[in-house]
Amino acid sequence: MTSDATQPTTAFCQHDHNHCIDSAMAQARHLCQQRGVRLTPIRQRVLELVWQSHQPLGAYTLLGLLAEEGFNSAPPTIYRALEFLQHEGLIHKLASINAFTGCCNPGTPHEGHFFLCLSCHQALEIDTSTLQHSLQNSAGKHGFSIAQQTIEITGCCAQCQSKQNTENHG
Ligand SMILES: [Zn+2]
Numbered sequence: 127m128t129s130d131a132t133q134p135t136t137a138f139c140q141h142d143h144n145h146c147i148d149s150a151m152a153q154a155r156h157l158c159q160q161r162g163v164r165l166t167p168i169r170q171r172v173l174e175l176v177w178q179s180h181q182p183l184g185a186y187t188l189l190g191l192l193a194e195e196g197f198n199s200a201p202p203t204i205y206r207a208l209e210f211l212q213h214e215g216l217i218h219k220l221a222s223i224n225a226f227t228g229c230c231n232p233g234t235p236h237e238g239h240f241f242l243c244l245s246c247h248q249a250l251e252i253d254t255s256t257l258q259h260s261l262q263n264s265a266g267k268h269g270f271s272i273a274q275q276t277i278e279i280t281g282c283c284a285q286c287q288s289k290q291n292t293e294n295h296g
């Protein structure tokens with residue numbers, strides 16, 4: 127079986143997003159089974175909702191969506207589901223915008239590093255293992271113990287840049 131993990135992530139460009147959702151859900155089911163943890167209906171639905179696009183979703187947006195679908199959407203239920211998904215590495219929390227996004231490579235433990243487009247609000251998870259190593263080196267030099275190292279880099283994606291150029295010249 128070839129793994130999707132080796133392919134570049136596809137936020138910021140035209141792609142079949144259903145493929146992202148299918149592959150994320152299949153990976154989640156597989157990992158939970160392997161680890162002997164339960165992907166309950168609410169956990170699964172929260173993960174699907176987070177994956178509905180590459181725009182990270184806040185807990186309150188999720189609460190609203192689940193309430194519409196008739197789930198028991200009491201905040202503690204959803205926070206527990208989000209905590210579970212985060213703990214299993216299936217989603218990342220983006221602290222700067224207080225929102226959650228699906229992880230593209232949940233089988234391998236890693237810190238989340240993201241490009242966030244300020245225009246379309248999509249997040250692209252990037253592979254920065256070399257950056258992570260140099261951060262760990264500097265932390266070691268200073269005797270600093272890193273608790274959390276999610277990195278969120280804001281900017282403008284190529285699609286939005288070309289849209290803005292067309293608007294400026296049109
Ligand atoms: Zn996608």
Ligand SMILES: [Zn+2]
Nearest residue numbers: 229230231238
């Ligand atoms: Zn990830």
Ligand SMILES: [Zn+2]
Nearest residue numbers: 243246283286
């Ligand atoms: Zn954009």
